[in-house]
Amino acid sequence: MSCVAGGKLLSILGFSINQQINTRYNQLFSPLLQVRNYAARKGTREKARKKKVKVEVKKVGFIPHNLRVKKEDFIRIDRLRYDDAGQPFATDDVWLRKYHKTRIFSFEEAIECHRETHHPTSYGLPNAFVYASFDLDMQAEKVGKLVEGFIRSVNLPHQFDHGEVRNIIAFSKHPELNQLADEAGAAVSGGSELIGKIQTGEVSLTDIQFAVAHPQIMSELSVIKGLLKRRFPSPRAGTLGIDLAAMVLKIKNAIKYSVRQHERQPAFGIASVPIGLLSMDIKELEANAIAVMQDVNKAKPKRPEPFITKVCLTSPPSPELLKIDHEFYLESDKKRDTSYDSDEEEEVSVFN
Incomplete structure (x- = not known):
């Protein structure tokens, strides 16, 4: 409606354009005029004020090439929780791991494989350390909460020279x-x-x-x-x-070890614990590994999902990760409650 037509309509009804219109006629002339008799809410004003605030973008300076995150690092993170349950078994001695199930070695087979790679004709380290490498699910009992990293010490049934000086x-x-x-x-x-x-x-x-x-x-x-x-x-x-x-x-x-959260995936825990030397008897190494697995499992939160998701045997400098069936060793430990109880007094390590 044009201004001229609106003025004629007002003059017909007996009002002049400059005359103040009574508020009870607001609904009648709502197409022409809107009058609000209330103020904006405080929350609305705050929202509008926040929108006007400019967010300062911090500029990142020059990062040396050796400190930059490489592309392959992100690929490795995506495979941290890789589940190969639906993958087929490999039918050959050589296979692509992303297309087949990870081979599970017996404890004896894993140690023998590491002894072959550390033979004097290869690495030449027949007395190298053997580590149990753990992948842990750090999800706590409450949804959205994570188990924080911790330090523990465990006494192994078969001692060895761990290389640390403790006066x-x-x-x-x-x-x-x-x-x-x-x-x-x-x-x-x-x-x-x-x-x-x-x-x-x-x-x-x-x-x-x-x-x-x-x-x-x-x-x-x-x-x-x-x-x-x-x-x-x-x-x-x-x-x-x-x-x-x-x-x-x-x-x-005592063997000291630490469980830490992954840098970019806090719900993923990592631990590497020495269990002995390659020159030790396999039964002794296996007994030490069982003691370590049971001690790590004591920090398990009260939830049905397993705390330990994978255990591999490693022996630096070899990069081989030989997976073993850790659930087999923890079955005898299921009868007693090893879950973490915050109400009870937690065992404190002398290394803390």
């Missing part, structure tokens, strides 16, 4: 206990006189990583708590007890 100091009022601790491998042991030497600086704690103590000396040991700091003995960490020799052996021979 331990032992405190006890009984000379015979100190002697047993020395025979077990303690670097320094003693009673009240040792505490006094530490206070005066005659004995340095710089090269000491761990400390164990007998309960009877704890009242005297409290004076150097500030010097020991996190090394101060406690029953929760397994460094305070009656048997000093057993605690020293446990610390020296």
